[in-house]
Amino acid sequence: HIIHHEKLGSVYDKVKKTQELARWITSSLQRPELLPLVERAAFLSKADLVTEMVYEFPELQGVMGREYALRDKEPEAVAQAIYEQYLPKFAGDTLPKGLPGAILGIAERIQIIVSCHGIGLVPTGSQDPYALRRAARCINEILFGMNMDLDVRSCVTEAVRINGSDDAVRDAVLLFLQQRLLIQLKERGASHEVSSLAVSVSGNRPLQALRFLNALSEVQGQPWFSSLITSAVRVRNILAKESSGMTRDAVLPSFFRKDAEERLFQEIETMEPRLEKSLASFDWKVVTELLSELSPAVEHFFEEVLVMDKEEDVRRNRLLLLDRCHRLFVMVGDIGVLKGEK
Numbered sequence: 433h434i435i436h437h438e439k440l441g442s443v444y445d446k447v448k449k450t451q452e453l454a455r456w457i458t459s460s461l462q463r464p465e466l467l468p469l470v471e472r473a474a475f476l477s478k479a480d481l482v483t484e485m486v487y488e489f490p491e492l493q494g495v496m497g498r499e500y501a502l503r504d505k506e507p508e509a510v511a512q513a514i515y516e517q518y519l520p521k522f523a524g525d526t527l528p529k530g531l532p533g534a535i536l537g538i539a540e541r542i543q544i545i546v547s548c549h550g551i552g553l554v555p556t557g558s559q560d561p562y563a564l565r566r567a568a569r570c571i572n573e574i575l576f577g578m579n580m581d582l583d584v585r586s587c588v589t590e591a592v593r594i595n596g597s598d599d600a601v602r603d604a605v606l607l608f609l610q611q612r613l614l615i616q617l618k619e620r621g622a623s624h625e626v627s628s629l630a631v632s633v634s635g636n637r638p639l640q641a642l643r644f645l646n647a648l649s650e651v652q653g654q655p656w657f658s659s660l661i662t663s664a665v666r667v668r669n670i671l672a673k674e675s676s677g678m679t680r681d682a683v684l685p686s687f688f689r690k691d692a693e694e695r696l697f698q699e700i701e702t703m704e705p706r707l708e709k710s711l712a713s714f715d716w717k718v719v720t721e722l723l724s725e726l727s728p729a730v731e732h733f734f735e736e737v738l739v740m741d742k743e744e745d746v747r748r749n750r751l752l753l754l755d756r757c758h759r760l761f762v763m764v765g766d767i768g769v770l771k772g773e774k
Contacts, residue, residue, distance in 0.1 A: 434482065439551045443478050446543065449594050450474055454539035456590045457582065461535070469532045473513035476501060477536060480514075494518045520570055527577040534574050538582070541567040545608070546591040550601050554608070568612035575638045581714075584609060585636035610635045617645055625769045626652070633765040640714045647716035651724070652770075660727040663734065664761045665768040667754050670739060675751050683756060687749035692729075692736035699729040700756050707763055719764060730757060 434443045451474035458470045480486050480497035494515045501511035509532055516533025517540060519526055528534040548554065548562050555564050575582055585606060592602045610631055617627035622645055630648065634640040651657045688694050703722055710718040739754065741747040761767055 440547050447478055450540045450543045452594050453543055453591050454536050457535050457539055466532055469509045470535050473510045473532055473536050477514055477517055520573055534578050538571050541571050542591050546605055547595055549605050550595055550597040568609050572616050572638050576642055581639045583637055613638050629765045644716050647720050651720050656724050656727040659731050661770050663730040665771050667758050668768050683752045684749055687746050690737050692733045696729045696733045
Protein backbone atom coordinates (compact mmCIF):
# COMPACT_ATOMS: atom_id res chain seq x y z
CA HIS A 433 0.00 0.00 0.00
CA ILE A 434 3.04 2.31 0.12
CA ILE A 435 3.44 4.21 -3.13
CA HIS A 436 6.94 4.43 -4.60
CA HIS A 437 5.81 6.77 -7.40
CA GLU A 438 2.33 7.41 -8.77
CA LYS A 439 3.42 6.27 -12.24
CA LEU A 440 5.58 3.37 -11.06
CA GLY A 441 3.40 1.69 -8.46
CA SER A 442 4.14 0.62 -4.91
CA VAL A 443 7.40 -0.03 -3.10
CA TYR A 444 6.42 -3.71 -3.21
CA ASP A 445 6.22 -3.54 -7.03
CA LYS A 446 9.67 -1.97 -7.10
CA VAL A 447 11.09 -4.64 -4.78
CA LYS A 448 9.70 -7.48 -6.89
CA LYS A 449 11.19 -6.01 -10.08
CA THR A 450 14.53 -5.45 -8.36
CA GLN A 451 14.43 -9.00 -7.06
CA GLU A 452 13.84 -10.36 -10.56
CA LEU A 453 16.68 -8.30 -12.03
CA ALA A 454 19.02 -9.28 -9.15
CA ARG A 455 18.20 -12.92 -9.90
CA TRP A 456 19.13 -12.36 -13.55
CA ILE A 457 22.43 -10.65 -12.64
CA THR A 458 23.35 -13.50 -10.29
CA SER A 459 22.75 -16.04 -13.06
CA SER A 460 24.61 -13.85 -15.58
CA LEU A 461 27.65 -13.82 -13.29
CA GLN A 462 27.36 -17.62 -13.05
CA ARG A 463 26.98 -17.66 -9.28
CA PRO A 464 23.90 -19.90 -8.81
CA GLU A 465 24.90 -20.69 -5.22
CA LEU A 466 24.13 -17.07 -4.31
CA LEU A 467 20.58 -17.09 -5.69
CA PRO A 468 18.77 -17.90 -2.41
CA LEU A 469 20.73 -15.21 -0.55
CA VAL A 470 20.19 -12.57 -3.25
CA GLU A 471 16.48 -13.32 -3.58
CA ARG A 472 15.92 -13.17 0.17
CA ALA A 473 17.97 -9.97 0.58
CA ALA A 474 16.08 -8.35 -2.29
CA PHE A 475 12.72 -9.33 -0.78
CA LEU A 476 13.66 -7.81 2.60
CA SER A 477 15.63 -4.88 1.15
CA LYS A 478 13.07 -2.16 1.94
CA ALA A 479 11.32 -3.71 4.95
CA ASP A 480 13.08 -1.41 7.41
CA LEU A 481 11.75 1.71 5.67
CA VAL A 482 8.36 1.30 7.39
CA THR A 483 9.79 1.01 10.90
CA GLU A 484 9.53 3.88 13.33
CA MET A 485 13.31 3.93 13.74
CA VAL A 486 13.98 4.64 10.05
CA TYR A 487 10.97 6.94 9.83
CA GLU A 488 12.54 9.02 12.60
CA PHE A 489 16.12 8.67 11.34
CA PRO A 490 16.11 8.10 7.54
CA GLU A 491 19.90 7.88 7.46
CA LEU A 492 19.60 4.52 9.23
CA GLN A 493 18.01 2.82 6.20
CA GLY A 494 19.91 -0.36 5.57
CA VAL A 495 21.64 -0.13 8.92
CA MET A 496 18.43 -1.05 10.74
CA GLY A 497 17.53 -3.48 7.98
CA ARG A 498 20.71 -5.39 8.77
CA GLU A 499 20.02 -5.37 12.49
CA TYR A 500 16.41 -6.48 12.17
CA ALA A 501 17.45 -9.28 9.80
CA LEU A 502 20.09 -10.54 12.23
CA ARG A 503 17.60 -10.48 15.12
CA ASP A 504 15.16 -12.44 12.96
CA LYS A 505 17.86 -15.09 12.45
CA GLU A 506 18.28 -14.38 8.74
CA PRO A 507 21.64 -15.55 7.26
CA GLU A 508 24.41 -13.09 7.97
CA ALA A 509 25.06 -12.70 4.21
CA VAL A 510 21.43 -11.63 3.73
CA ALA A 511 21.64 -9.09 6.55
CA GLN A 512 24.91 -7.70 5.21
CA ALA A 513 23.46 -7.41 1.68
CA ILE A 514 20.51 -5.39 3.02
CA TYR A 515 23.01 -2.92 4.45
CA GLU A 516 25.44 -2.97 1.51
CA GLN A 517 22.78 -2.36 -1.15
CA TYR A 518 23.24 1.38 -0.43
CA LEU A 519 27.05 1.33 -0.82
CA PRO A 520 28.76 3.36 -2.10
CA LYS A 521 26.67 6.34 -1.07
CA PHE A 522 28.96 8.86 -2.76
CA ALA A 523 32.16 9.02 -4.83
CA GLY A 524 35.00 7.37 -2.96
CA ASP A 525 32.72 5.79 -0.35
CA THR A 526 33.18 2.23 0.91
CA LEU A 527 32.18 -0.49 -1.55
CA PRO A 528 30.17 -3.60 -0.64
CA LYS A 529 32.32 -6.42 0.72
CA GLY A 530 29.97 -9.20 -0.33
CA LEU A 531 28.75 -10.09 -3.80
CA PRO A 532 25.05 -10.37 -2.78
CA GLY A 533 25.04 -6.74 -1.60
CA ALA A 534 26.84 -5.62 -4.76
CA ILE A 535 24.38 -7.48 -6.98
CA LEU A 536 21.40 -6.06 -5.09
CA GLY A 537 22.83 -2.54 -5.28
CA ILE A 538 23.43 -2.76 -9.02
CA ALA A 539 20.00 -4.28 -9.64
CA GLU A 540 18.19 -1.55 -7.76
CA ARG A 541 20.14 1.27 -9.41
CA ILE A 542 19.59 -0.08 -12.92
CA GLN A 543 15.94 -0.64 -12.07
CA ILE A 544 15.63 3.00 -10.92
CA ILE A 545 17.40 4.36 -14.00
CA VAL A 546 15.27 2.29 -16.40
CA SER A 547 11.96 3.00 -14.66
CA CYS A 548 12.62 6.75 -14.48
CA HIS A 549 13.60 6.89 -18.15
CA GLY A 550 10.43 4.97 -18.93
CA ILE A 551 8.25 7.78 -17.58
CA GLY A 552 10.42 10.65 -18.79
CA LEU A 553 12.13 11.46 -15.48
CA VAL A 554 15.62 12.02 -16.88
CA PRO A 555 18.34 14.41 -15.65
CA THR A 556 18.40 17.79 -17.38
CA GLY A 557 21.25 20.24 -16.91
CA SER A 558 21.96 20.52 -13.22
CA GLN A 559 18.61 18.96 -12.33
CA ASP A 560 18.70 15.32 -11.26
CA PRO A 561 15.97 14.91 -8.61
CA TYR A 562 16.16 11.11 -8.61
CA ALA A 563 19.97 11.04 -8.46
CA LEU A 564 20.27 8.95 -11.61
CA ARG A 565 23.78 10.25 -12.34
CA ARG A 566 24.93 9.18 -8.91
CA ALA A 567 23.28 5.79 -9.40
CA ALA A 568 25.17 5.28 -12.68
CA ARG A 569 28.44 6.33 -11.04
CA CYS A 570 27.90 3.88 -8.20
CA ILE A 571 27.21 1.04 -10.62
CA ASN A 572 30.57 1.60 -12.32
CA GLU A 573 32.43 2.02 -9.05
CA ILE A 574 31.08 -1.33 -7.86
CA LEU A 575 31.97 -3.04 -11.13
CA PHE A 576 35.49 -1.53 -11.09
CA GLY A 577 36.19 -2.07 -7.40
CA MET A 578 34.86 -5.61 -7.21
CA ASN A 579 36.08 -6.79 -10.62
CA MET A 580 32.56 -7.65 -11.74
CA ASP A 581 32.47 -8.25 -15.49
CA LEU A 582 28.79 -7.51 -16.04
CA ASP A 583 27.32 -7.06 -19.51
CA VAL A 584 25.41 -3.86 -18.79
CA ARG A 585 23.66 -3.83 -22.16
CA SER A 586 22.10 -7.24 -21.52
CA CYS A 587 21.25 -6.20 -17.97
CA VAL A 588 19.48 -3.04 -19.15
CA THR A 589 17.65 -5.04 -21.82
CA GLU A 590 16.39 -7.39 -19.10
CA ALA A 591 15.35 -4.47 -16.89
CA VAL A 592 13.46 -2.94 -19.81
CA ARG A 593 11.64 -6.25 -20.31
CA ILE A 594 10.76 -6.47 -16.61
CA ASN A 595 9.41 -2.90 -16.69
CA GLY A 596 7.48 -3.41 -19.91
CA SER A 597 9.34 -0.56 -21.61
CA ASP A 598 10.45 -0.35 -25.24
CA ASP A 599 13.66 -0.20 -27.29
CA ALA A 600 13.69 3.59 -27.19
CA VAL A 601 13.99 3.48 -23.40
CA ARG A 602 16.71 0.84 -23.62
CA ASP A 603 18.73 2.94 -26.08
CA ALA A 604 18.32 6.10 -23.99
CA VAL A 605 19.47 4.31 -20.84
CA LEU A 606 22.48 2.76 -22.58
CA LEU A 607 23.52 6.15 -23.95
CA PHE A 608 23.10 7.68 -20.50
CA LEU A 609 25.23 4.97 -18.87
CA GLN A 610 27.97 5.22 -21.49
CA GLN A 611 28.14 8.99 -21.02
CA ARG A 612 28.64 8.48 -17.28
CA LEU A 613 31.25 5.79 -17.93
CA LEU A 614 33.16 8.15 -20.23
CA ILE A 615 33.29 10.80 -17.52
CA GLN A 616 34.53 8.31 -14.92
CA LEU A 617 37.29 7.02 -17.20
CA LYS A 618 38.43 10.58 -17.87
CA GLU A 619 38.49 11.21 -14.12
CA ARG A 620 41.13 8.49 -13.88
CA GLY A 621 43.51 10.68 -15.86
CA ALA A 622 42.84 9.44 -19.39
CA SER A 623 42.22 11.87 -22.25
CA HIS A 624 38.83 12.29 -23.86
CA GLU A 625 40.04 10.49 -27.00
CA VAL A 626 41.45 7.45 -25.20
CA SER A 627 38.41 7.23 -22.92
CA SER A 628 36.05 7.51 -25.91
CA LEU A 629 37.91 4.73 -27.69
CA ALA A 630 37.64 2.45 -24.64
CA VAL A 631 33.90 3.15 -24.37
CA SER A 632 33.35 2.56 -28.10
CA VAL A 633 35.14 -0.79 -27.95
CA SER A 634 33.79 -2.17 -24.67
CA GLY A 635 31.34 0.32 -23.19
CA ASN A 636 28.74 -2.39 -22.59
CA ARG A 637 31.13 -4.01 -20.12
CA PRO A 638 32.54 -1.19 -17.95
CA LEU A 639 35.18 -3.38 -16.30
CA GLN A 640 36.55 -4.35 -19.72
CA ALA A 641 36.48 -0.72 -20.85
CA LEU A 642 38.67 0.14 -17.86
CA ARG A 643 41.04 -2.75 -18.59
CA PHE A 644 41.30 -1.75 -22.25
CA LEU A 645 42.00 1.82 -21.17
CA ASN A 646 44.82 0.60 -18.92
CA ALA A 647 46.27 -1.56 -21.71
CA LEU A 648 46.25 1.43 -24.09
CA SER A 649 47.91 3.63 -21.47
CA GLU A 650 50.80 1.16 -21.20
CA VAL A 651 51.66 1.32 -24.92
CA GLN A 652 50.77 4.91 -25.80
CA GLY A 653 54.30 6.20 -25.40
CA GLN A 654 55.89 3.50 -27.54
CA PRO A 655 57.11 4.47 -31.06
CA TRP A 656 55.32 1.61 -32.80
CA PHE A 657 51.98 2.79 -31.42
CA SER A 658 52.45 6.34 -32.71
CA SER A 659 53.39 4.92 -36.09
CA LEU A 660 50.31 2.66 -36.10
CA ILE A 661 47.99 5.58 -35.33
CA THR A 662 49.51 7.60 -38.16
CA SER A 663 49.04 4.65 -40.51
CA ALA A 664 45.44 4.15 -39.37
CA VAL A 665 44.63 7.79 -40.12
CA ARG A 666 46.33 7.55 -43.50
CA VAL A 667 44.45 4.36 -44.42
CA ARG A 668 41.14 5.90 -43.43
CA ASN A 669 41.78 9.10 -45.37
CA ILE A 670 42.83 7.28 -48.56
CA LEU A 671 39.76 5.04 -48.47
CA ALA A 672 37.44 7.97 -47.78
CA LYS A 673 38.79 9.75 -50.84
CA GLU A 674 39.37 6.92 -53.30
CA SER A 675 37.11 3.95 -52.50
CA SER A 676 33.74 5.51 -53.31
CA GLY A 677 31.58 3.00 -55.18
CA MET A 678 34.19 0.27 -54.89
CA THR A 679 32.77 -3.19 -54.22
CA ARG A 680 34.39 -5.16 -51.41
CA ASP A 681 35.99 -7.93 -53.47
CA ALA A 682 38.77 -10.27 -52.39
CA VAL A 683 42.38 -9.10 -52.47
CA LEU A 684 44.23 -10.91 -55.28
CA PRO A 685 47.90 -11.67 -54.61
CA SER A 686 48.43 -12.05 -58.36
CA PHE A 687 48.24 -8.24 -58.65
CA PHE A 688 50.94 -7.64 -56.05
CA ARG A 689 54.00 -5.84 -57.44
CA LYS A 690 55.94 -5.25 -54.20
CA ASP A 691 57.08 -7.48 -51.36
CA ALA A 692 55.53 -4.97 -48.93
CA GLU A 693 52.09 -5.78 -50.34
CA GLU A 694 52.59 -9.49 -49.80
CA ARG A 695 53.92 -8.92 -46.29
CA LEU A 696 50.98 -6.76 -45.25
CA PHE A 697 48.51 -9.20 -46.80
CA GLN A 698 50.03 -12.17 -44.96
CA GLU A 699 50.12 -10.22 -41.71
CA ILE A 700 46.42 -9.40 -42.00
CA GLU A 701 45.50 -12.98 -42.95
CA THR A 702 47.36 -14.36 -39.95
CA MET A 703 46.28 -11.72 -37.51
CA GLU A 704 42.55 -11.46 -38.19
CA PRO A 705 41.46 -14.71 -36.45
CA ARG A 706 43.93 -14.14 -33.61
CA LEU A 707 42.60 -10.63 -33.05
CA GLU A 708 38.98 -11.80 -33.14
CA LYS A 709 39.77 -14.45 -30.54
CA SER A 710 41.61 -12.00 -28.27
CA LEU A 711 38.81 -9.42 -28.46
CA ALA A 712 36.18 -12.07 -27.74
CA SER A 713 38.09 -13.14 -24.61
CA PHE A 714 38.93 -9.53 -23.62
CA ASP A 715 42.64 -10.31 -23.63
CA TRP A 716 43.78 -6.71 -24.01
CA LYS A 717 47.48 -7.49 -23.53
CA VAL A 718 47.43 -9.83 -26.54
CA VAL A 719 45.40 -7.26 -28.51
CA THR A 720 48.11 -4.64 -28.04
CA GLU A 721 50.82 -7.22 -28.82
CA LEU A 722 49.09 -8.05 -32.11
CA LEU A 723 48.85 -4.37 -32.99
CA SER A 724 52.58 -4.03 -32.34
CA GLU A 725 53.19 -6.86 -34.83
CA LEU A 726 51.00 -5.21 -37.45
CA SER A 727 52.54 -1.76 -37.17
CA PRO A 728 55.85 -2.44 -39.01
CA ALA A 729 54.06 -4.11 -41.93
CA VAL A 730 51.72 -1.15 -42.44
CA GLU A 731 54.57 1.35 -42.12
CA HIS A 732 56.70 -0.60 -44.61
CA PHE A 733 53.78 -0.73 -47.03
CA PHE A 734 53.50 3.05 -47.15
CA GLU A 735 57.27 3.42 -47.50
CA GLU A 736 57.50 1.07 -50.49
CA VAL A 737 54.13 1.20 -52.24
CA LEU A 738 52.38 3.89 -54.25
CA VAL A 739 48.71 3.10 -53.69
CA MET A 740 47.40 5.05 -56.68
CA ASP A 741 49.26 3.03 -59.32
CA LYS A 742 48.67 3.83 -62.99
CA GLU A 743 47.52 0.27 -63.64
CA GLU A 744 43.85 0.12 -62.70
CA ASP A 745 43.77 -3.48 -61.40
CA VAL A 746 46.89 -2.95 -59.28
CA ARG A 747 45.49 0.29 -57.87
CA ARG A 748 42.14 -1.29 -57.06
CA ASN A 749 43.81 -4.30 -55.45
CA ARG A 750 45.87 -2.01 -53.22
CA LEU A 751 42.77 -0.16 -52.13
CA LEU A 752 41.12 -3.48 -51.30
CA LEU A 753 44.19 -4.41 -49.26
CA LEU A 754 43.93 -1.14 -47.34
CA ASP A 755 40.24 -1.81 -46.81
CA ARG A 756 41.16 -5.14 -45.20
CA CYS A 757 43.65 -3.30 -43.05
CA HIS A 758 41.07 -0.68 -42.08
CA ARG A 759 38.59 -3.37 -41.06
CA LEU A 760 41.27 -4.84 -38.82
CA PHE A 761 41.81 -1.44 -37.19
CA VAL A 762 38.08 -0.94 -36.70
CA MET A 763 37.87 -4.22 -34.78
CA VAL A 764 39.87 -2.43 -32.09
CA GLY A 765 37.93 0.81 -32.48
CA ASP A 766 38.81 3.93 -34.44
CA ILE A 767 42.38 4.22 -33.12
CA GLY A 768 42.93 7.07 -35.56
CA VAL A 769 41.18 9.35 -33.07
CA LEU A 770 44.32 9.10 -30.94
CA LYS A 771 46.33 11.08 -33.51
CA GLY A 772 48.36 13.65 -31.62
CA GLU A 773 47.89 11.87 -28.27
CA LYS A 774 50.97 11.29 -26.15
